[in-house]
Amino acid sequence: MAQPLSILFWNLRMARERKPIEITNVLDAIDALATSKPLDILLFAESAFLEPRVLPVLNRRAPDFSAVHPSDAVVHVYCRRSVRCEVLPKPNGKVRWNGYRVRLGKHAPFVLVAAHSPSKLHGDPGRQEEFADQMREDLDDWLAVERHNRAVLCGDFNMNPCDPGLASFRGLQAVMSRSDATKERSIGRRTKPKLYNPMWRHWGGESLGTHYYAGGGDALAYYWHTLDHVILTPAMLDAFRDDELSVLRSAGTESLVDHNGRPREDMSDHLPIYFQIHATGDEAP
Numbered sequence: 001m002a003q004p005l006s007i008l009f010w011n012l013r014m015a016r017e018r019k020p021i022e023i024t025n026v027l028d029a030i031d032a033l034a035t036s037k038p039l040d041i042l043l044f045a046e047s048a049f050l051e052p053r054v055l056p057v058l059n060r061r062a063p064d065f066s067a068v069h070p071s072d073a074v075v076h077v078y079c080r081r082s083v084r085c086e087v088l089p090k091p092n093g094k095v096r097w098n099g100y101r102v103r104l105g106k107h108a109p110f111v112l113v114a115a116h117s118p119s120k121l122h123g124d125p126g127r128q129e130e131f132a133d134q135m136r137e138d139l140d141d142w143l144a145v146e147r148h149n150r151a152v153l154c155g156d157f158n159m160n161p162c163d164p165g166l167a168s169f170r171g172l173q174a175v176m177s178r179s180d181a182t183k184e185r186s187i188g189r190r191t192k193p194k195l196y197n198p199m200w201r202h203w204g205g206e207s208l209g210t211h212y213y214a215g216g217g218d219a220l221a222y223y224w225h226t227l228d229h230v231i232l233t234p235a236m237l238d239a240f241r242d243d244e245l246s247v248l249r250s251a252g253t254e255s256l257v258d259h260n261g262r263p264r265e266d267m268s269d270h271l272p273i274y275f276q277i278h279a280t281g282d283e284a285p
Contacts (some may be wrong), residue, residue, distance in 0.1 A: 002105040002279045004244075005083065007041045008033060009075075009228060010272035011116070011156040011211075014046035022266050026050065029267060031057050032252030037274065041085065041102070042078045045116040045156045054078065073098050075114035075155055085112075091141035096131065097155070099142045107279035108150065110236060111142050115155035117165070125164050132157075132165035132172045149235040150280060153195070156228050156270065161200045166229070174231045176200035182234045198242050199229045199273075207247040210271045212262040228273050238280070245275040 012026055027050065033039065034057070042065075047054070058065040058078055068085045069077040072095050079085035079102075088099035088111065097115035117131050135153075143149055157166060165171040169187050174197035181196035203209050203226035210228040215221025232240055248271060249257050256264055256271055263269050 002107060003038075004276040004278040005040045005102070005104050006038050006274070006276050007043070007152075007154065007230075008037070008039055008248075008272055008274050009043040009045075009114075009154050009156075009230070011045040011228060011268060011270040012047045012050065013268040013270060014049050018049050019266075023050065023053070025264075025266050026268070027053055027057050029251040029254055029256065030054065031060065032254050033248070033272070034058055035061075036252040040080045040083050041112070043114050043154060044076045044078075045074065047076050051076075068100065069098065069114070073114070074116045077114055084109075088142050088145075091138045092134070097135055097138065099138070101146065104277070104279050108148065109146070110148075110150035110152060110239075110277070110280065111139070111146060113139060113142075113151065113153040113155075115153060115157060117155070117157045117159065119158050128159055128163065128165040129168060129171045132159075133170055136172055143233075149193075149233050150239075151233045152236060152240075152277060153231040154229070154273075158227050160222070160225055160227065161197055161203055161229070166197065166231075172197075172231060174229075178237055181232075181237065193234065196232045196234065196237060197229060198232075198240070198245050199226050201242070202226055202245070202247050202273075208261075210247055210273060211269060213269075228270060230273060230275050236277070236280070239278045241276065241278070245273070248272045248274055 064080050065078045068079045084103040086101045097113055100112040101109050102112045103109040159165045166174050172195055174195040175181050181194045184191050184193050209224035209226045211225045258264050263271050
């Protein structure tokens, strides 16, 4: 049986100027993550300030990784050479997300969508919902070309699980229940399959969230937000185990949170998410 794919996503919070010590801290954390976990695919948002330093860190012990993202990608993707990861043509020329054909051994491939949606600070919920609707259209186009329904969406969606762009019929319609995710929903003349979002259970509880923001001067402040997500089509449910998804608060022995338990500002204001994808049941020809 093939080993599962281990995937990590982290928004590294690109600032206009990062201090040298901050860059060193982030690179050391990436090195610790890559050595403490059997990572096969790493996705980084807001990481342009690290280029071209990431690959030498990932390949410090062996030349295992390559960069597979196109030059205009907002999420940079690094894939272990033993995993086939190919860029899919953009159906509509968008730049906020990219699609990849990922194959684990001889098993059937799936589509990996690496996304970074606009910030809540630069648009209203309607704009985010429109972006989610367009992302769903592109996903449907990729799946139609690939002639299957296996897909994983991963990235910083800049929305909590309950926000309209993720939860509404017009958005991604990513629900919290596996059983609900297998049922289609109809409104008017339109019928739309649902998606499964396991990050619902990582907002509050032990995980608290992936991002901390005190709310500024807003009357309503959640403080902890879950903006980073892994979302699956129903065809991928058998390949995904909920207990293998985690919000990481350390990289090896290095803590990623401060003494208050919040993301360390000298690294990022987001925490990374880690999950595994097991081989799908049908082998590719």
